[in-house]
Structures are given as structure tokens and as C-alpha cells.
Amino acid sequence: MTKIIKFGGSSLANSAQYQKVIDIIEADASRQVIVVSAPGKRFDDDIKVTDLLIKYANQTIQNQDSSEVLAAIIARYQEIATAFSVPDDQFQIIPTTLTELPDQKYPNNEYLMAAFKAHGEKLNAELMAMVLNQLGINSRFVDPGEAGITVSDNPNSATVLPETYQNLGHFGYGDEKLIFPGFFGITKAGNIATFARGGSDITGSIVARGLNIPMYENFTDVSAIYAANPKIVKNPMPIKKMTYREMRELSYAGFSVFNDEAIIPAIEGQITINVRNTNEPEAPGTLIVPEGAFQSEHEITGVASSGHFSALYLHRYLLNKEVGFTFKLLQILYKYDISYEHMPSGIDDLTIIFEDSQLTDEKMRAVGKEIHESLHPDRLDWIRDYSIIMVVGEGMVNQTNALSKSIDPLATDGIKVNMINQGASQISIMLGTRKADANRAVLDIYNQFFNSQED
Template sequence: MTKIIKFGGSSLANGSQYQKVIDIINADNARQIIVVSAPGKRFDDDIKVTDLLIKYANQTIQNQATDAVLQTIIERYQSIADHFQVPAAAFQVIPDTLAKLPTQTYPNDEYLMAAFKAHGEKLNAELMALVLNQLGIKSRFVDPKEAGITVSDEPNSATVLPETYQNLGHFGYGDEKLIFPGFFGVTKDGNIATFARGGSDITGSIVARGLNIPMYENFTDVSAIYAANPKIIKNPIPIKKMTYREMRELSYAGFSVFNDEAIIPAIEGKVTINVRNTNDPEAPGTLIVPEGGFQSEHQITGVASSGHFSALYLHRYLLNKEVGFTLKLLNIFYKYDISYEHMPSGIDDLTVIFDNRQLTPEKMKAVGREIHDTLHPDKLNWITDYAILMVVGEGMVNMTDGLSKSIDPLAEDGIKVNMINQGASQISIMIGTRKADANRAVKDIYNQFFNQQED
């Protein structure tokens, strides 16, 4: 059974990390399709290659000198090539490509930025192919354009187009290792466009679905996905197996090991994802699987929290009697390009919860003014001190006391709950608290379900 295997930036930061990756590839002949990120940080104060490329792009746009940053980027790749004694003539394609980036033609500066950023992955994939061939492992770099990974015309927040899967379905390969760069695809006009975030994870899922590969091993820097954030809970239990939708729900509230958007192509292709650790490759990691036939090991799978939310509270008497109130409100959000997350309501009250990363103080003021002028609420408040907790588990479907078990320990700890919402899927409970209470709330809920007392 062929496997697709993806490595993040920390796994490819230098020559010694590269060697770990190569050992993992060699440990299983089924690992034939390899997706790579750009080289990440080698130490805490280091700079990722992607960030260096962003600097290179900005200097190019502003017509500033680029020699220093260009040389720094080349040296990052050169040090890896030297570690494996890649011949200078073979390596030369990398500095040549980097030096030519400013001379290429781009539709606009956004596409220039996308192309520069994408070359972190592109050149690392080319280097990986050079290194593997140098070691006698037959390998080939695959350009996303060659593979037909076609994306929307949004240079720095592209989405994959359906024809990608048809293109990949016709993409043949033999006994060689195929090295795909993550993070980007090509528009119908032939321009490079990058995914918004978690790009290499997304590429791995896309290629797995397109090539009909049932197992996608995603190597990162942790040995498993845990039932709670290890920065909050000491030694939380590792999750052995979880469903796609559990991962999606937990990612929403802060699980950052695996990008939740990257799961969507895997869901569509019924691909099993195995999150594993490059630095501990023998650890089994966490399996992310379809819901069919899944058996829960615990009542809940995990609890997570995130503070990147804000809420807009509206009060108006007889609000529930006014036809079109919500439509008018949504039209205002549309005008200001704001998406909302949740909208719990009562007969005279309505709260709208937003991801505050899309808000600015200026935008909040403008939206508030327009709501006042259009809807005339009796009261309007922005609440920026807002955190959301997600309590998630397939096992909750059959629980009659899931809500009380989640809320009771918070009441006992004196934590005020601002909002409760149980999802229609019945596998999650959303709880709103103050940001300062979020970590305590996670501890309380974790201990309630997993019976682990913290020091």
C-alpha cells in the first residue's frame, strides 16, 4: 500500500533533521510520495526561510538592495546540500532560481509575494530530490504545475479547484520517490498562488485524495495530538484515534497540531491521517479517521480553548417579532467583509460571536455605527474579553449528562459562563468564558472527564 508522507519545516531545518527524514523514508518502502515544507527554525531565535523570502519580496517591491537576504537564503539551502555532499553543479539550480525571482513578470505585487514565498517549499523539494538521488534513492521533484494542482485566482489565500483531482487521477508514477512541494498551486493563468495557512498540510491531503492513497502520514514535532494543551495540563493523555469531525471541532478552539482546513480533502477522499513525530518516529502518533465504525475510548476526546474571539451583544425589545432583523444585520457584516461564528439569541437579545483576527478597532466602530443607524438597538456592546472552550467527543452522543459534567466543575470553581451551545452533531459543547478563566476551565473539565488531578 502506497503512503503519502509530509514533513513540516522543523523537520527539514538543517542537515541533521534532513537525515532523520531520510531515515523515516527508508524505514518503510510504502512511503513513496513525499510532501515537504520550507526549512524552518534551527533554534529559537532563528528565522524561517519563508520569512526570509517575504523580506526578499518586500525589498524587491520597494526597489531596495536584496544581496544580503538573498545570500542568507542561499546559505540555508547550501548548508543542507553540503551536509550530504551534493555536487556544486547540481545544487547551482537553487541559487540561480532565487536570483532570477525579481526579474520574473508578475500580474501584481500580491502575486510576486506569493511566488517568492512558494519558492521556500519549491526549492526544498528540489533539494530533497537532489539529496535522495545523491544517496542512491531514486527520486523525482514534481512541480505542482506538472501534477495539475490548480487553484483559485487568489494569490495568497488560494483554494484548490475540483479539476485538480481529475488531473492527479491521470498522474502516473513508478517505483521512484516523488517529491512534492507543499503550500502552493498554480492558477489557470499559470501564476503561483499559495494557500492561506497550513499550506503543506493542505497539499498532502490534496495529493492523497487525488492519487487515491488511503494513508497520509503527517510528520511534525509532537508525538501525538493530546486531549488538552500540554501547556495547560501536565502530561495530558495522548489521543490514539479520533474522527475527522472531532479534529475539526477541536481545531476550531485552538488545537494547532494539524490545520483543520487541511482535513477537508482527506475527508472527501476518506483518507486516514496519521500525525507523527519526526524526532520520535517509533511513536504511533494519532490516527484521524472517518466516523464510520468508530468506537470512542473515552466519554470525550478532548477539550480546547482559544481567546481569539469577540462578541457583539444587541438588545432590543420585541426583537423576535421583527421580520428581517437578522437579514439586515447579516447584510451589514457582508458589507464589511466579516464572517460570524455563532449567533445565540433570545426573545429580546442577540449575541454574535466573531473570530477577532478579522476585526480592527476601526471596523468595529464602523459596524457599530451602521447597526445603530439601521437597526436602532436599545443596547449595543462589543465584548472583547471572550474565550471559547470546545468539549468534544463522539462518545457524547450517548451521554445524558454531558452538559452538566462540563458545566458543573466550572460553577464549583466560580467561573462565569457567558454562553453555552451544544452542536447539532451532538459531539461538541461550546462554552464562552472570560479569557482569564479559560485555562482554569480547561483544567476543570479535563479533570472531570479524565480524573487527573493537577499539582
């Protein structure tokens, strides 16, 4: 069975990490398709190659001298190439390509930025193919344009187009290792466009689905996905197996090990994802699987929190009797290009929860003014101090006390719950708290569900 494997930036940061990756590739002959990120940080205060390329792009846009940052980028690749004795004439394509980037034609500066950023992955994939071939491992770099990875015309937040999967379905390969760069695709006009975030995860899922590969091993710098953030809970339980929708729900509230958008192509292709650790490859990691025959081992799978939310609270007597109130409210939000996350309501009260990045002080004042003029609420409050706690687990479907077990320890600890929302899927409970209380809430809920459970 062919496997696709993806390596994150920390796994490819330098030659020592490269050697670990090569050992993993050689350990299993079925690992035939490889997706790579750009070289990441080698130590805490280091700079990722992608960030160096962003600086290079900005200097190019502003017509500033970029010789220093260009040399720093080339040096990152040169260290790896030298360690594996890549011939100079082969390696030369990397400094040449980087040097010529400012001279290429781009539709606008956004596409310039996308192209510069994408070359972190592109050149690392080319270098990986060089290194593997130098070691006698038959390998080939695959350009996304050659493979037909076609994306929308959003230079720095592209989405994959459906024809990509048809294109990949016709893409043939033999016994050689295929090395794909992550993070980007090609628009119909032939321009490079990058995914918004977690791009290499997304590429891995796209290629797995397109090539009909049932196992996607995602190597990162953690040995498993855990039932809670290890920065909040000491030695939390590793999750052996979880479903796609559990991963989606937890990613929404801060589980950042695997990009939540990358789950979608995997779901569509019914692909099993195995999150593993490059630095501890013998660890089994966490399997992310279709719901199908999944059997949950615990009442909940995990608990997570995120503090990047704000809320708008509205109170008006007989609010529930007015036809069109919510419609008018949504029209105002649409006018200001604001999407909402949740809208729990009562007979006289309504709370709208937003993702913080959409809101500015100016927008909040303008929206508040229009709501007052159009809907005449008795009370309108913006709440910036807002965190969401997600309690998630397929096992909750058959439980009658999951909600009370989630809330009881918070009451005991004096944590006020501002919002409760049971997910329509019945596998999640969403709680709203103050940001200052979020970590304590996660710890309390984790202890309630896991301290008495055996691994």
C-alpha cells in the same frame, strides 16, 4: 500499500533533521510519495526560510538591497547540500533560481509575494530529490504545474480547483520516490499561488486524494495530538484515534497540530491521517479516521480554547416578535464584509460572535452606528474580552450529562460562562468565557473528564 508522507519545516530545518527524514523514508518502502515544507527554525530565535523569503520579496518590491537576505537563504540550503555531498553543478540551480526571482514577471506584487514564499518549498523539494538520489534512492521532483495542482486566482489564499483531482488521477509514476513541494499550486493563468496557512498539510491531503493513496503520514514535532494543550495541562492524555469531525471542531478552537482546512480533501477521499513525530518516529502518533465504525474510548476526546474572538451583544424587548430583525442585522454585517461565527439568542437578547481579525475600531463604530439607526436596540455592547472553549467527542452522543459535567467544575471554580451552544452534530459543546479564565476552564474540564479515566 503506498503511503504519502509529509514533513513540516522543523523536520527539515538542517542536515541533522534531514537525516532523520531520510531514515524515516528508508524505514518503510511503501512511503513513496513525499511532501516537504520549507526549512523551519533550527533553534528558538532562528528565522524560518519562508520568513526570509517574505523579507526578500518586500525588499524587491521596495527596490532595496537584498544581497544579505539572499545570501542567508542560500546558506540554509547549502548547509544541507554540503552535508550530503550534493554535487555543486546540481546544487547551482538553487542559488540561480533565487537570484533570478526578482527578474521574473508577476501580475502584481501579491503574486510576487506568493511566488517568493512558495520557493521555500519548491527549492527544498528539489534539494530533497538531489539528496535522495545522491544516496542511491531513486527520486524525482514533481512540480505542482506538472502534476496539475490547479488553484484559484487568490495569490496568497488560494483554494484547490476540482480539476486538480482529475489531473492527478492521470498522473503516472513507477518505483521512484516522488517529491512534491507543499504550500502552493498553479493558477489557470500559470501563476504560482499559495494556500493561506498550513499549506503543506493541504498539499499532502490533495495529493493523497488525487493519487488515491489511503494512508497519509504527517510528520511534525509532536508525538501525538493531545486531549488538551500541554502548555495548560501537564502531561495530557495522547489521543490514539479521533474522527475527522472531532479534529475539525478542536482545530477551530486552537488545536494547531494539523491544519483544519487540510482535513477536507482527506474527508472527500476517505483517507486515514497519521500524525507522527519526526524526532520520535517509533511513537504510533494519532490516527484521524472517518466516522464510520469509530468507537470512542472516552466521554470526550479533547478540550481546547481560543481567545481570538469578540462579541456584539444586543438587547431589545420583544426582539423575537420582529420579523426581519436578524435579516437586517446580517445585511449590515454583509455591507462591511464581516462574517459571524455564532449567533446564540433569547427572546429579548442576541449575541453575535466574530473572529477578531475582521474587526477594527473603525468598523466597530460604523457597524454600531448603523445598528442603532436601523434596529434601535435598547442596549448594544461590544465585548472584546471573549474566549471560546470547545469540548469535543464522538462519545458525547450517547451521554446525557456531558453539558453538566462541562459546566459544573467552572461554577465551582468561580468561572462565569457567558455563552453555551450545543453543536448540531451533538459531538461538541461551545462555551464562552473571559479570556483570563480560558486556561483555567480548559484545565477544570480536562480534570473533570480525564482524571478519573484510565488510559
